[in-house]
Each structure stands twice: as C-alpha cells, then as structure tokens.
Amino acid sequence: MDIKDIKAIYKFLRETDIVEFEVEGADGKLRLKRGTAAGALQQPVFEAPSPAPAPGSAQEIKKEEAEKVKAENIKVVTSPMVGTFYRSPSPEASSFVELGSIVKSGQTLCIIEAMKLMNEVECEFNGKVVQILVDNGQPVEYGEPLFHVEVSR
Amino acid sequence: MQAKEAAEVEIIRLLKAGKDSYISGQALSAALGVSRTAVWKHIEKAREMGFSIEALPSKGYRLNTSADAPFNGIEVSSGLETGFIGRNICFYPSLDSTNMKAFELGRQGAPEGTAVIADSQTGGKGRLGRRWESPAGANLYTSIILRPGIPPRHAHNLTFLSAVAVAETVERFSPVRPTVKWPNDILLDGKKVAGILMEMDSEPDRVHFVVAGIGVNINIKVTAFPDRLRPMATSLYEKSGKETNRAVFTCVLYSSLEKWYKVYREKGFLPLMEAWKGFFASVGKTVTVRSFDSVIEGVCLGVDDDDGALLVKTRAGAIERVVSGDVEIKRDGL
Numbered sequence: 001m002d003i004k005d006i007k008a009i010y011k012f013l014r015e016t017d018i019v020e021f022e023v024e025g026a027d028g029k030l031r032l033k034r035g036t037a038a039g040a041l042q043q044p045v046f047e048a049p050s051p052a053p054a055p056g057s058a059q060e061i062k063k064e065e066a067e068k069v070k071a072e073n074i075k076v077v078t079s080p081m082v083g084t085f086y087r088s089p090s091p092e093a094s095s096f097v098e099l100g101s102i103v104k105s106g107q108t109l110c111i112i113e114a115m116k117l118m119n120e121v122e123c124e125f126n127g128k129v130v131q132i133l134v135d136n137g138q139p140v141e142y143g144e145p146l147f148h149v150e151v152s153r
Numbered sequence: 154m155q156a157k158e159a160a161e162v163e164i165i166r167l168l169k170a171g172k173d174s175y176i177s178g179q180a181l182s183a184a185l186g187v188s189r190t191a192v193w194k195h196i197e198k199a200r201e202m203g204f205s206i207e208a209l210p211s212k213g214y215r216l217n218t219s220a221d222a223p224f225n226g227i228e229v230s231s232g233l234e235t236g237f238i239g240r241n242i243c244f245y246p247s248l249d250s251t252n253m254k255a256f257e258l259g260r261q262g263a264p265e266g267t268a269v270i271a272d273s274q275t276g277g278k279g280r281l282g283r284r285w286e287s288p289a290g291a292n293l294y295t296s297i298i299l300r301p302g303i304p305p306r307h308a309h310n311l312t313f314l315s316a317v318a319v320a321e322t323v324e325r326f327s328p329v330r331p332t333v334k335w336p337n338d339i340l341l342d343g344k345k346v347a348g349i350l351m352e353m354d355s356e357p358d359r360v361h362f363v364v365a366g367i368g369v370n371i372n373i374k375v376t377a378f379p380d381r382l383r384p385m386a387t388s389l390y391e392k393s394g395k396e397t398n399r400a401v402f403t404c405v406l407y408s409s410l411e412k413w414y415k416v417y418r419e420k421g422f423l424p425l426m427e428a429w430k431g432f433f434a435s436v437g438k439t440v441t442v443r444s445f446d447s448v449i450e451g452v453c454l455g456v457d458d459d460d461g462a463l464l465v466k467t468r469a470g471a472i473e474r475v476v477s478g479d480v481e482i483k484r485d486g487l
C-alpha cells in the first residue's frame with residue numbers, strides 16, 4: 001500500500017458517511033477514523049504490522065533521517081496550506097532556490113497556490129537548502145514538509 | 154487618500170454635495186478650517202488635477218459636473234462611502250504592477266484597506282506571471298491590502314470574497330448579469346470582464362496581509378485588445394454601449410468589498426460561498442481543468458462548501474477535488 005492508495009481511499013471516504021474504516025494487507029494495516037467534533041476525516045494513521053521494523057525498511061530509513069535532521073541542525077520548512085507547490089514565479093522563470101542555495105531570512109523559497117491565492121513561502125532563518133522534497137507543480141497538504149534547510153551557525 | 158491632498162478631497166466632496174450651486178469661499182474656508190487664500194490655492198491645485206471648477210467673485214465656487222471628471226485619487230476619495238477600504242488611496246498615472254506596489258506598501262506596514270490604483274500598468278500581471286492588458290485611460294487596476302488576522306490555510310476564503318464583490322459591482326453597471334468562472338474570473342456572456350490575483354505575505358501560522366489585485370475592463374473597446382484576447386475578453390463598454398465613470402465604479406467596488414469583508418468577519422465563510430454560488434453557472438457543464446502537469450475532464454458537480462474546492466466527476470466516475478488550475482467551460486452543444 002502506498003500513499004496513492006491511501007489518498008484514493010481518503011478521497012472515497014470523504015464522499016460517504018463511513019466513520020471508521022480498516023484494511024489489512026501483507027505490508028501493514030490502515031485505519032481511518034472520522035473525527036466526531038468537526039465531522040472531518042482525520043489524517044490517515046499507518047500502523048506497522050510488527051512491533052519493530054526490520055533494518056533497512058522504509059520506516060527505519062525515515063526514522064534514521066529524522067534523527068539526522070535533528071542532529072545536524074536542519075530545519076524543515078512545511079506548507080502553510082493545502083495547495084499546489086511552485087518553485088518559480090512563472091513557468092518560464094528560474095527557480096527561487098536550488099539544492100545547495102544559500103538562503104537568507106525573508107527570502108522566498110517557493111509559492112503555494114490555493115484557489116488562485118498565491119502564497120510566497122519565505123525562509124525564516126539564514127541557511128542552506130539541503131533537500132527539496134516536492135516536485136514543481138505537485139499538490140501539497142497542510143503541514144507537508146517542503147524543504148530541509150541547514151541553519152547557519 | 155494621501156494626506157497632502159486631504160484638503161482637495163474635502164473641497165471636491167463639498168462641491169459635489171452642493172450639486173450645481175455655488176459655494177462661497179468663506180463657507181469653504183470655514184468647513185476646512187483654513188484661510189480663504191489657502192482655499193484658493195487648493196482650488197488651483199484641484200484644477201491642475203483636472204477638475205473643472207468655475208469661480209464667480211460674488212458667489213464662490215462651483216464644480217462643473219457636465220465636464221469629464223478626471224480619474225485620480227481625489228476623484229475616488231471624494232466619492233467614497235466606506236469606513237476603511239480605500240481610505241488610504243495611493244494613485245499613480247502609471248505603475249509596473251499595482252500588486253507589486255501594494256505588496257511593497259504592505260511590507261512597510263500600510264494600514265488595512267490601503268488601496269493602490271494605477272491609470273495604466275506596464276507589467277500588469279495575472280496568475281503565474283501571465284500578462285494583464287493595462288492600457289491607460291480606460292480601465293480599473295487596483296490592489297487592496299487586507300489584514301484579516303486568520304491563519305494562512307483559510308486565506309483562500311478571500312478569493313471568493315473578492316469574486317463576490319467584483320461580480321456584484323459589475324452587475325450594477327452591466328445590462329448582462331455576470332457569472333463567475335471558478336474561482337474568481339468574472340465573465341459577461343462567457344467572456345472575461347474582470348480578473349483577480351490574490352497574493353499573500355505570511356508566516357506559517359499567521360497572515361501578515363493579503364493583496365487583492367483587481368483588473369476590470371471598463372471602457373476599453375474590444376478592438377483595442379490584442380488579437381489573441383479578442384475571442385475571450387470583453388468590457389462593460391462592449392455590453393452597455395456607453396462609458397462608465399471609473400471613479401464611481403471604484404467607489405461601489407470598495408463599498409462592496411467592505412460589506413462582504415464585514416460579513417466574513419462576523420459570520421464566516423458560508424454566506425460568502427452562498428453569494429458566490431449565486432454567480433456560479435458551471436454546475437452540470439462539462440469542464441476541463443488544466444493544472445501544472447495534468448488535465449482533468451468531467452462534469453462540474455459544484456464546489457465544496459467548506460473551502461470552495463471545485464468538484465469534478467470524471468468519465469471514470471471518480472470525484473476530483475481541484476484547488477488550483479485553469480478551468481475551461483465547454484459551451485453547450487460542443
């Protein structure tokens with residue numbers, strides 16, 4: 001099961017009255033539950049089938065990366081809203097930043113568009129772009145990581 | 154209104170209120186709290202700015218309303234009926250882009266409601282760097298700074314707010330009822346009469362300000378459009394067959410924006426969505442949505458009331474939620 005499947009199920013459930021949904025496959029278990037107060041579908045929760053993931057598995061690598069991020073003083077820039085991610089102000093223009101770009105506080109990293117509202121996402125510290133996590137023109141969720149920026153000391 | 158022109162605005166407002174009658178220099182000097190010589194100097198300045206003001210030694214001053222009124226910050230300010238939108242007008246005969254100027258002013262801390270107007274733009278822009286045709290002497294190009302104090306994830310609500318205000322204003326001056334093309338293009342008989350570009354300056358959890366950039370084709374003739382735009386653009390003039398006073402249009406637009414902004418603050422997004430749907434005529438029609446690297450084709454089911462996302466049912470039966478992209482409405486019979 002990958003993120004595409006989860007998204008498809010998520011979309012399907014939005015159109016129904018189903019409040020709880022669970023599916024189990026060889027690679028794991030997915031449980032979706034609709035919130036009661038707001039009536040909105042909660043973020044999908046992905047549970048690993050075994051208590052400890054095998055070394056080298058996707059979860060394990062993710063965990064290692066998370067630790068690396070913490071260790072090296074790398075900050076994650078996340079999306080402030082649901083929308084479409086653009087790396088440049090127009091299709092013909094060059095990107096705001098590239099991998100390895102040195103960025104200053106206040107510098108534009110990308111644009112997120114939702115309903116024709118363009119939001120320039122700015123870097124809030126001086127640093128260096130060490131990872132660009134989303135491809136140009138792709139949809140992003142609220143809070144989704146967009147960049148890893150190594151903060152200058 | 155820029156503070157240095159406050160006296161001119163007040164004089165024009167008083168002369169307009171006096172209709173076609175004369176108002177004495179003494180009355181003006183009392184109303185403004187300045188000397189009669191100062192009044193005379195302000196009258197001279199207003200004349201330089203294009204106002205036709207007649208003076209008779211025994212009677213005073215009168216605004217010749219049969220003469221063409223100029224289009225400038227004083228003319229707009231003297232007709233305003235709003236509390237805050239347009240109370241700080243920055244008017245320019247020519248700018249690169251009103252949105253860029255408003256953004257600059259926003260970052261310098263300009264108050265909510267500050268409005269930038271240009272008679273022409275050299276770099277008028279639409280979504281993703283597209284060009285907005287902005288010749289002088291014909292249309293309205295204005296950008297308004299809003300500071301709604303909402304988190305960025307709700308800021309797109311303002312897209313629908315501005316669309317409702319522009320549609321409602323166009324309706325006042327057009328013999329044809331406007332429709333909106335998702336999310337905020339305003340059409341007359343299927344052709345674009347106004348466009349809106351919303352830009353935001355924010356932190357992850359706080360909107361600093363939003364700039365609502367509005368371009369309205371008012372008195373431009375369709376023959377003045379570049380060839381590529383002629384099949385898809387129109388103007389108020391083309392529909393009504395007469396010129397519309399741009400300052401009057403601007404004042405009505407600012408009043409409408411302020412009205413809906415208050416509704417949004419007091420009652421939230423739903424009333425805006427309801428008003429917006431009143432102008433939305435694409436439900437049940439076949440639409441094509443082009444986004445960065447995908448094309449969705451299907452029947453428009455409407456919009457999601459929570460956030461205004463466009464809902465399209467594809468031929469395969471899936472329901473797609475669209476938050477960005479260009480919508481093309483297929484005409485009936487095609």
